[in-house]
Amino acid sequence: MIYLHLRTLSGFLHNTDNNLFNLNHTTDMAGTKRMILRVAYAFLFLLLSNTAFSQPSGEALFKGNCAQCHSTGDNKVIGPGLKNIHERRDIEWLLKWTKNSQALVKAGDDYAVKIFNDYGKVVMPNQNLKDDEIIAIYDYVKAEGQKAAAVPAATTGGGTTEPIADQKTSPWLIITIVISLLVLYRILNRIKKGLEHALLAKEGKPIPEPVPAKQATKNWIRGNKKLIAFILLILFVWGSVEGWYALAGIGIQQGYEPDQPIKFSHKLHAGTNKIDCQYCHSSAAKSRHAGIPSANVCMNCHKYVQEGPVYGKEEISKIYAALDYDPNTGNYGPNQKPIQWVQVHNLPDLAYFNHSQHVTVGKIACQTCHGPVEEMDVLYQFSALTMGWCIDCHRTTEVKMEGNAYYADYAMWLKEKHGPDVKLTVDKIGGLECSRCHY
Amino acid sequence: MITEKMMKNLSTLAVLSFIALMYSSCKSDKKHPGYEFMPDMYRNAAVKTYRVSDFFNDSLSALTPVAGTMPRGINTYFPYPNTNEGYEAAGATLTNPVALTDLTIEEGKELYTIKCRHCHGEKGDGKGTIKVKGDLFPVPSYFDETRMALKEGHMFFSITYGKNLMGPHASLLSQEERWKVIHYIQHLQKNYLAEQNKTAAGN
Numbered sequence: 001m002i003y004l005h006l007r008t009l010s011g012f013l014h015n016t017d018n019n020l021f022n023l024n025h026t027t028d029m030a031g032t033k034r035m036i037l038r039v040a041y042a043f044l045f046l047l048l049s050n051t052a053f054s055q056p057s058g059e060a061l062f063k064g065n066c067a068q069c070h071s072t073g074d075n076k077v078i079g080p081g082l083k084n085i086h087e088r089r090d091i092e093w094l095l096k097w098t099k100n101s102q103a104l105v106k107a108g109d110d111y112a113v114k115i116f117n118d119y120g121k122v123v124m125p126n127q128n129l130k131d132d133e134i135i136a137i138y139d140y141v142k143a144e145g146q147k148a149a150a151v152p153a154a155t156t157g158g159g160t161t162e163p164i165a166d167q168k169t170s171p172w173l174i175i176t177i178v179i180s181l182l183v184l185y186r187i188l189n190r191i192k193k194g195l196e197h198a199l200l201a202k203e204g205k206p207i208p209e210p211v212p213a214k215q216a217t218k219n220w221i222r223g224n225k226k227l228i229a230f231i232l233l234i235l236f237v238w239g240s241v242e243g244w245y246a247l248a249g250i251g252i253q254q255g256y257e258p259d260q261p262i263k264f265s266h267k268l269h270a271g272t273n274k275i276d277c278q279y280c281h282s283s284a285a286k287s288r289h290a291g292i293p294s295a296n297v298c299m300n301c302h303k304y305v306q307e308g309p310v311y312g313k314e315e316i317s318k319i320y321a322a323l324d325y326d327p328n329t330g331n332y333g334p335n336q337k338p339i340q341w342v343q344v345h346n347l348p349d350l351a352y353f354n355h356s357q358h359v360t361v362g363k364i365a366c367q368t369c370h371g372p373v374e375e376m377d378v379l380y381q382f383s384a385l386t387m388g389w390c391i392d393c394h395r396t397t398e399v400k401m402e403g404n405a406y407y408a409d410y411a412m413w414l415k416e417k418h419g420p421d422v423k424l425t426v427d428k429i430g431g432l433e434c435s436r437c438h439y
Numbered sequence: 440m441i442t443e444k445m446m447k448n449l450s451t452l453a454v455l456s457f458i459a460l461m462y463s464s465c466k467s468d469k470k471h472p473g474y475e476f477m478p479d480m481y482r483n484a485a486v487k488t489y490r491v492s493d494f495f496n497d498s499l500s501a502l503t504p505v506a507g508t509m510p511r512g513i514n515t516y517f518p519y520p521n522t523n524e525g526y527e528a529a530g531a532t533l534t535n536p537v538a539l540t541d542l543t544i545e546e547g548k549e550l551y552t553i554k555c556r557h558c559h560g561e562k563g564d565g566k567g568t569i570k571v572k573g574d575l576f577p578v579p580s581y582f583d584e585t586r587m588a589l590k591e592g593h594m595f596f597s598i599t600y601g602k603n604l605m606g607p608h609a610s611l612l613s614q615e616e617r618w619k620v621i622h623y624i625q626h627l628q629k630n631y632l633a634e635q636n637k638t639a640a641g642n
Binding site for chain 1: 522
């Protein structure tokens with residue numbers, strides 16, 4: 001039992017026959033050391049947890065043997081969801097079915113035949129487990145089902161978690177503050193004037209004629225010509241610099257970070273889970289386009305992963321909606337619609353760019369141009385994608401010619417032409433020719 | 440009546456508002472792609488990959504291939520139906536047409552690293568990198584009894600159509616690439632067996 005706890009602790013959830021059990025013959029020093037360590041871990045675990053002993057073993061067994069095809073909820077994975085299975089079948093039947101489902105089907109058990117036919121006649125493999133292990137699994141399934149039933153009631157009571165509010169200050173807030181400050185200034189000024197006038201009247205002095213606002217402004221301007229000239233000069237310089245950059249930035253979309261129809265996080269997929277870029281963008285190695293994965297690629301994982309860590313079911317259900325997929329039955333419907341992602345990198349049509357040329361032949365890492373995508377929650381354009389940016393890279397990147405038979409003679413010829421010590425960069429093989437990219 | 444003075448004031452106002460406009464640079468909004476000098480030169484009329492097009496009725500710019508046709512240069516012929524019988528038939532009859540060389544194993548490894556590693560693990564032991572609520576994906580090891588006994592045809596069938604939780608990978612790997620990956624998986628299994636025998640002999 002302690003071993004099973006250890007397996008949950010250390011993440012060995014998959015193999016029932018993993019090597020933790022097969023160490024009986026290790027009588028050497030390392031073995032004893034490991035034994036001591038394990039006992040220590042177990043002790044630590046006992047200190048840390050007071051939970052019942054039977055549950056985690058069921059959990060580990062379930063995840064190791066059953067989770068590939070069954071969920072503890074209602075939804076179909078490969079086989080049926082096992083929620084409330086204890087209400088549908090008694091434990092004797094479940095023991096028989098788990099050990100040898102085909103025997104039950106062949107014996108003509110009504111329920112067994114029905115399940116077998118309903119789920120596409122996929123044979124459930126016989127599970128080589130002991131009775132108490134199977135019972136532990138079903139206890140775990142039962143507990144999970146009851147847990148799932150208790151959770152929604154609790155969350156609806158406590159309110160849903162809201163996404164973090166936009167940190168940016170709204171311009172309307174600033175405008176409102178400025179306007180109210182101005183109004184306050186006017187009011188206070190009036191009060192001040194009124195008090196001054198009252199004071200003058202008390203002292204018997206004549207109240208001065210009010211100067212019209214326009215005249216007052218003119219007077220102020222006349223009195224402060226130098227200050228105004230200085231302010232205007234600063235505004236002009238600042239405006240020119242800003243205007244210069246604004247004009248120079250036309251046609252450059254660096255930093256563009258549009259909202260996408262699904263809040264897909266590259267940080268989670270490529271960063272935390274370390275899925276290779278080319279798993280989803282599989283055509284980057286073969287074609288001009290890196291490729292937006294079709295939704296069937298999403299489903300390779302999201303058939304099983306139905307809830308995300310941040311947005312829960314909300315965002316993943318948009319994939320299901322696009323595919324008209326029912327996660328409970330596992331069936332695809334006829335009303336499928338494409339997901340309209342927003343393109344981030346908009347190279348002008350007058351420039352030709354080919355991904356495979358850079359990824360497969362050049363062996364350039366995706367991050368060279370796209371930046372630290374594995375750290376981006378929302379994808380943005382990292383590089384400027386200007387012609388100068390392309391050319392800079394072509395001037396400095398060396399072509400790997402060693403071991404490439406295609407380049408053998410060419411490399412020799414280039415060395416003859418440019419000298420033996422010259423770096424064979426991309427521009428040496430025509431990487432700066434206009435017609436390489438513009439035609 | 441517009442007096443000369445008012446005109447002067449107006450022109451001052453115009454200059455000031457022009458400067459103010461210049462301050463609001465085009466870059467301030469990250470959600471907006473910005474402006475282009477000559478959009479009709481940058482974006483021509485041809486239909487682009489993945490772009491919405493009203494040429495056909497369904498807004499798609501690319502049509503799905505007619506059933507039964509095959510793209511030029513890509514072999515998609517696979518006569519085994521996606522059933523248990525098809526699985527067994529593929530296992531019994533299919534053999535790997537790609538020659539087993541160091542190069543194909545190396546290419547298989549490269550493909551395996553891209554397409555399989557995150558679930559099946561670097562070594563093929565089922566311990567990949569994807570975690571769901573703190574748990575690894577429930578992926579079987581290549582080295583248990585059932586998987587060690589698999590024929591290459593079974594493997595090819597499973598990659599093509601998917602198996603249990605695994606989805607179909609036919610769109611991600613060409614037939615040739617699938618066979619190369621199988622070479623690498625069998626290479627891993629052979630290495631595992633050799634290691635097992637070595638430790639058994641050592642004891």
